[in-house]
Amino acid sequence: MGAATIADAKNNLPKLIHAAESGEDIHISRHGKPVAVLISEERYQQLSKPENAVFMAIMKWRDEQELVDLSNEEVDSWRDRSEPRDFSWD
Template sequence: MWRFYMKKLSISEAKNKLPRIIHEVEMGESIQLTRHGQPAALIISIAEYQLLVSRRKSFSDTIASFRDGLSADSFIEDDILTDLRATDPGREVWL
């Protein structure tokens, strides 16, 4: 659905042409709104928005995929961590 060319309009132009912009977006066009020549917003159709949202994974799904990709030998053994831990008593605490 993404195109290499996207129509660009300034926000002030868009205010005057809103009904036409809505019609173009409903027909599949995506329109970038600019403020002082810099991208400020993007107007896309409901269908394109729903497609984007449906592809997005939830945080828990992303974590589960990450965990599934780990192998059993990729974890650090406790004895290695024990060797890495500081053995000094730390600073003196005054109460």
């Protein structure tokens, strides 16, 4: 993780961009307080994917596992059929 002040970023922008392109996140600060992060376009695209990206990652993981050959009935048979425990918000 790299860090730079705004003045450093202004004077060394090409160098910081190359670092970001190489996968480094550059944290930029003003008067010691973080104000921005310079990241690569690739990382930006990953971070700005739609919210269903988590669902898609789970589905991809499922496709890579041996469990994909199980039927819905087999998975459903694992469910606990006992009475649920008592619960109260009190």
